[in-house]
Amino acid sequence: MTVTAPPEDGFAVTVDTVIVGGGAAGMTAALACQEARRACVILERDAVQTGSTALSAGLIPAAGSTLQAEAGIDDSAERFAADIQRKAGGEADPEVVAALTAASGPTLDWLAGTHGMPFSVVSDFDYPGHSRRRMHGLPSRAGRELVDRLRNTCTARGIDILTGAHVTTLFADAAGRVQGVGYARPDGGLETVGCDRLILACNGFGGNPEMVAAYTPEIRDALYFGHAGNTGDAIRWGEALGARMRHLGAYQGHGNVAHPHGVLVTWAVLSEGGIQVNRDGRRFWNELQGYSEAARTVIAQPGGEAYAIFDSRIASIARQFEDFRAAEAAGAIVTADTPEALAARLDLPGGALVETMVEIEGTTTCNFGRVFDPTKRLRPPYHGVRVTGALFHTQGGLDVTGTGRVRRASGGLLPNLYAVGGAACGVSGSGDDGYLSGNGLLSAVVLGRLAGAA
Numbered sequence: 001m002t003v004t005a006p007p008e009d010g011f012a013v014t015v016d017t018v019i020v021g022g023g024a025a026g027m028t029a030a031l032a033c034q035e036a037r038r039a040c041v042i043l044e045r046d047a048v049q050t051g052s053t054a055l056s057a058g059l060i061p062a063a064g065s066t067l068q069a070e071a072g073i074d075d076s077a078e079r080f081a082a083d084i085q086r087k088a089g090g091e092a093d094p095e096v097v098a099a100l101t102a103a104s105g106p107t108l109d110w111l112a113g114t115h116g117m118p119f120s121v122v123s124d125f126d127y128p129g130h131s132r133r134r135m136h137g138l139p140s141r142a143g144r145e146l147v148d149r150l151r152n153t154c155t156a157r158g159i160d161i162l163t164g165a166h167v168t169t170l171f172a173d174a175a176g177r178v179q180g181v182g183y184a185r186p187d188g189g190l191e192t193v194g195c196d197r198l199i200l201a202c203n204g205f206g207g208n209p210e211m212v213a214a215y216t217p218e219i220r221d222a223l224y225f226g227h228a229g230n231t232g233d234a235i236r237w238g239e240a241l242g243a244r245m246r247h248l249g250a251y252q253g254h255g256n257v258a259h260p261h262g263v264l265v266t267w268a269v270l271s272e273g274g275i276q277v278n279r280d281g282r283r284f285w286n287e288l289q290g291y292s293e294a295a296r297t298v299i300a301q302p303g304g305e306a307y308a309i310f311d312s313r314i315a316s317i318a319r320q321f322e323d324f325r326a327a328e329a330a331g332a333i334v335t336a337d338t339p340e341a342l343a344a345r346l347d348l349p350g351g352a353l354v355e356t357m358v359e360i361e362g363t364t365t366c367n368f369g370r371v372f373d374p375t376k377r378l379r380p381p382y383h384g385v386r387v388t389g390a391l392f393h394t395q396g397g398l399d400v401t402g403t404g405r406v407r408r409a410s411g412g413l414l415p416n417l418y419a420v421g422g423a424a425c426g427v428s429g430s431g432d433d434g435y436l437s438g439n440g441l442l443s444a445v446v447l448g449r450l451a452g453a454a
Contacts, residue, residue: 001233003240006171006179011194015039017452018181018193020167020233021201023051024143025421025444027150028107029199030159031115032452040159040452041193043183045166045202045229049151050144052203052227052393052422053444057266057321058143059122059135060445061438064105067112067136071121075132077101087129087290087436088429091247097427099402100446107446108136115153117146124317125268127437128290135438142322146441165191167233170198176241176408177415196416199404199451201444203422204394205232206251215248216394219432222299225257225264225390234423238398241417244409246425250395252435255294258332259305259388264323265332267291267437269383272317273376274310275360276387279303281343281352283360286368292428292435295389305388307346309357311378333385342382393440395426404451418451420444 017033019026022044033040062068063080080101084092111117122135138145154161162183169182171192180194205211207230213220235245255276256265270276270287276294278284278301285297298306310318315333318324327333336342339357343350357378365371398419399407406417406424421444428434 001168001236003170003172003237006173007192011180011192014180014194015041016196017199018043018195019199019201020181021051021203022049022161022163023201023203023421023444024053024146024150024441025448026201027154028445028448029201029420029452030154031157032449034157034159036453042159042161043165043167043181044161044163047164049147049161049163050227051147052230053441054144054147055226056143056441057137057141057323058146058441059137059141059438060108060441061130061134062104062108062136063101063132063134065108065136067108067119067121068134071123073121073133075134077104079131080104080134083129083131084427084436088427088434091429091434092427093425095402096400099450100427100442103446103450104442107449110449117149125272128267128271128288129436140322141320170237172241175415178417197418198416199418199420200234200237200398200423201420201448202234203227203230204397205235206230206391206393208232212391215396216251218296219251219253219391222253222295223257223262223388223390225254226393230393230422234398234419238406241414242408242410243414243417244399244407246396246399247430248396250426250428250430250434251432252392252395252428252440253292253295253389253432254392255291255298255306255389256308256387257390258327258330259386261327261330261332263327263330263332265308265327265385265387266318266321266324268318269308269310269314272314273373273378274308274314276306276308277348277353277356278306279348281349281356283356283368286370288370290433290435293433295391296432298387298389305386307348307384308387309342309378309382309384311383312381313379315383327385333383335381335383337380339382342384346384346386393422395428395435395439397423397425400424402450403454404447405454418454420447420451
């Protein structure tokens with residue numbers, strides 16, 4: 001990844017906006033560009049667009065949306081912003097938080113209304129840290145559907161998407177103004193395109209083991225559950241241009257990935273009353289703190305694994321998510337009528353698991369600080385799945401404004417560089433415990449729209 005002087009003979013083709021990365025962030029930015037009558041092109045390194053979004057549940061948090069109002073949910077951008085800062089320990093950039101939360105409801109309405117995407121509010125359970133039900137998802141509750149619908153919308157609207165276009169070079173002048181990019185084609189050919197501005201939507205560095213070890217060493221040995229193309233290109237280009245970086249140690253983990261199947265098991269199995277135990281059949285933390293910090297907590301257990309225990313009521317809620325159905329189909333989730341039988345199926349100490357389940361049955365607040373809802377006690381038949389912790393995507397990146405403009409390390413702004421999604425610093429603070437459910441797609445979709453329209 002290099003930054004070099006513009007070619008002396010210029011560029012054969014020039015557009016207003018070049019967008020590097022064809023995931024949810026890049027495609028949302030492109031739709032906003034077109035709406036603002038700015039010609040754009042998306043350069044996507046893969047043959048088929050997927051990105052980190054396709055590996056997620058595709059849920060977008062939005063406050064004050066029309067769908068919330070129709071569901072009788074009273075919410076506001078200010079309440080959403082307070083939830084973000086509470087989870088992030090006040091470390092998130094107030095300007096970015098205010099911009100994203102204020103634009104979240106209108107952006108969701110724009111996707112649903114203008115672009116006809118059939119979102120609905122997840123209304124049957126609460127996500128940790130959200131004081132209102134504001135997670136919006138498509139029918140499958142799968143990120144791949146969000147990517148597919150965005151791609152189809154961009155194609156129908158005539159937006160140019162070049163796949164198999166791996167951007168390797170930025171051409172910039174001495175003032176740091178990007179004048180174009182160079183990209184490699186699958187046949188080895190090299191091409192260039194000029195631009196008036198550049199939007200980096202190529203995510204973070206979770207797929208770069210060296211950068212993960214340098215910036216997030218506590219998660220370096222975890223399963224990586226993100227997109228392989230997230231290799232830190234935006235950060236390296238930003239450094240070469242003199243951009244300021246922020247919170248490079250921040251990341252989103254997940255402590256409930258079926259092991260060894262490698263399938264995400266929704267956190268609803270825990271937030272709705274389930275528990276996690278280790279190999280000894282014992283609980284080891286407050287499972288309601290959040291799924292991001294759960295990754296590090298689970299990895300610290302013997303063998304780097306744990307077991308999620310829940311019941312059929314919870315499973316019926318979880319089945320709205322495609323990933324959970326996939327875990328069931330793969331045989332990752334086992335069922336039994338008694339705790340003893342479940343322990344045998346999971347190869348756990350039967351006596352210990354029985355004791356653990358008896359303890360939570362009679363507990364209101366446990367010694368880890370978790371408050372148990374008496375209306376959500378576990379009842380037979382029981383379900384269990386062996387899980388591990390995983391790194392999903394990094395949350396630190398280029399320091400940006402509320403419209404995605406990249407800040408200089410020396411002060412001020414780079415002339416025409418924007419970053420969105422995982423390429424930009426998110427709103428999760430400096431570590432893993434500041435991640436609020438949906439922060440990734442909030443930065444991708446909402447900041448993508450703001451940058452595209454800027």
